[in-house]
Amino acid sequence: MMCVLLASFALLFSCKKILDPEIIELPTADNAITSSADVEKGVAAAYSFLRTVVPDKVFLMGDVRADVFSSYSQSSNVRIETPIATNTAAALLNNGGGNWNQFYTVIAQCNLLLEKIPLITTYDAALRRRHIGEASFIRALTYFYLVRFWGDVPLNLKSVDTENLSRAKQEDVFNQIKADLDIAITNLELDYGDGDRAVRASKGAAWAIKAHVLGWLQDFAGCEKLCDSVITRGPFSLVTDTTNLLSIFVGKSGEGIFELNFDASLREVQKNRVYNRTLGRPWYTDQSDGGGGTDKFILSPTRQQLNKMFTPGARDGRLFTWFTRETYLQGVNNDRIFLGKYRTLQVKGDTSSQNINESNIIITRLADIMLLRAEALASTAVGRAAEAAVLLNKVRGRAFATPYTGGGDIQDTILLERRKELIGEGQYFFDLVRTRKLDKDSKITAADWYQKGAWLLPIDQGIIAKSNFMITQNEYWK
Template identity: 30%
Template sequence: MKWLHQILFLLLLASAAASCKKFLNVEPADRTGSNSFWKTRQDVEAAVINCYGFLFQKFNDFNSPVIPAVGDMRCGGIGGSIASGQLGQGFYTLSQNDLSNTTNLGVPERYHLNDIDDWGPYFESIANCNITLAEIEKMTTLTDTEKKQYITEVKFVRAFTYFYICRLYGDVPFYTQPYDKTPRPRTSFITIFNTLIAELDAVKDDLPWTATNPSDLGVRACRGSVYTLIAQMNMWLAGFDKANQSKYWKDAAEKCVAVKNSGAFELLPIEETKRIFKGKTKESIFEFELNRNYGNTSLYVNLGQWMTHSPIVDYGGNSDLYFVRPLMERIYPPNLPDKRRDTWFYLPYSNNQTFMFLKQINVADPTGYWSFEDNLMVFRYADVLLLGAEALANLGSNNTEAISMLNTVRTRAGTPLFTAGAEDLKDAVFWERQKELIGEGHRWYDFVRTGRVTDPNQIITPMTQDQFDRGAWTWPIDAKARQNNPEIVLNLYWIR
């Protein structure tokens, strides 16, 4: 951390001149001096875009399956051929939530799963945001409206980074000032989230509900994405700060209902799945762009890339991985109609590698060393509707609105609507999120924050309450985090 801020400022200046359309590539350009930077609106635009790039680089670095590994694989219910060399004993170990030796899981090295232990790049992103915010505040060539919008965008990126790493590692050091080299201990994520919610609440209306430029839809923060992030943090807090649950549920519900009432977002037909996950639609609230025209594709970033075979890709007759039949039957009961099951899966109950997951199949190159360009979907409108329904159901104060939001998603899916008394509303919303968001990196976190991760009737890989309390829901932290910060205590549950 001591060297981090010094390097980042120079790197920011060097990379910020890159084309806006290529903002996901954090590459140095020919501008390394501050004398020629932070002068114009174009300089600020480049710097703000670069904030997104620092974060996305971690998600797509080395084509590592960060999102599916931490968000879906840990839930269990994933099978594959150990002999194939693709799944390996390591992916099975991961699906059992055994992270006691992530440096030697047995997963082929090219998948870089051991890199998930390294939280350093996330703090590079945070430091970059802190510097950018400080510089924007000093700018005199921006209008008040421009300055507010840019500041809100960067605060969103910083808050999202903290949201992501706190769900992954638990408590983390909290930095909000530029060039702060202080070795800080880990701060309670409850404190961090409450601080960030207050910060975002103060600026949440400084952006339009959605992007006015179609090329920015979803890939730039908007009011909808700020409201959604606040709601997400509230729902996470409700799971851990139980004394204040009602407050968190109320705020989350208000934010989700506001997004719905804005009229800025809509659900596209399930039949348009490829367009939804190619991105930049009215269903998208926040996403990271993958586009081969800009030099951005991935091999492993989305879970669907592990669960396809010919004729989708030129890769033989088997998928590397598949969802096991007990999981598929639990999420998508065979006796109930569901367009998602019929559209997103091939041989959904096969329980073998003939299975395919067809939710993310925008293939950039189907031959040879194939790659995909489905955008990395972070928040979708369906997610917001179901999150709002969950918050309202927990409050019990407006079940009519909760049922309406739930049934909006079910109507699009062509599955039976919820009717009071036929199902428990809270359970119905939870399992609807499992159906709707499968493969998008939400499932593990939904199990953790709701406490269902300890219920063997709910999750295939449960943990005991004692294991949960000792931090079994977190991811290990690499010991090198202590090299420049002796204040850091690692996640002790994973230290053997």
């Protein structure tokens, strides 16, 4: 089950220097890694593998599953993604929600790097530290996705492991995640000044992901301190031009902390369900797959869902920046409103395959961490709600939204703000689980969602069988 063949592989890479388009071969266990140049290629491959698995998985299971999006084809001509929010096994499994194999490809590559780096004798010390930090960071982030999706998961720290591994306890996996992030924090710099800001791991990115890890584990005091480090010590700043918020998704903005890069000039474009399921005409016009261009298949908020986020008539600049103005004003097909965050298309697109989008996938950005810190500050464990309100209003302020002046439950207010700010970035389902409020917006019932494990994904039966049944199904899905 855990054996991963790391063979020569044609890759589209994502960072200008480390991920040079000329690099097309991946070091393998057979030819080993014998130089820092080999490690550069290996790190490039790890980023590329991460970029392959994250966009679809996290959007579908982090946003669509949270019932943030719906489809005109809810009852007829139903697209495969449409029923995900119903949290049924068929809907989840049909959309890759049971398959963790690609995540383990990323992990195996990081394991290989971390095995080989100590064996290389001629190595610039600063570059060695950076490579160790990056491989540790990518492995930690990948395991963080795994454990949030499936709970107990196999914990493999070997590049090639032919043994069947059973599922490790979440506690053990989280201990490994935290250890890897601590290594990343120790070895990475805040800014490398090499033109690859946000698309390669940095100390700030490791702080941010560890803050999310501690928030998930309900350690809000630790979470708050790490968020504060990102905000006060990191080289990050909010994009303040409200008319140009889409620059965040073009990529490498001052707000970006860690993101997956796509750049047509580097031969990096892609087709995935984040892009071509949230944009219709005129951005996509091909109808060959029943998706983009056929507006009734678009995954988008309904007017009712949008009104739950944004009070009708209230001022908020995100209505015309996150969403396409034309569809917000007029709606399409049963009053659907297109999410417009991913409108960055290659000018001369491949309309036959829709493989034309070069928007970056944001893993974490400053607004995310500001709201996460606000959440931690407002928790009963920290109890500094006034400071939480200040951060909340900084995020609202750049969208010219009405400031929060008190009243209601500030924790619910922050959760709603995260939904408004981060819609389409794969965060909201995780937010609902972390805050224990999954029954608030999703279709998962309060009786099932946490104690019975309905928030976890099922595991594909093929994975279970190939493990000789050492892998067991999550309890809720048996």
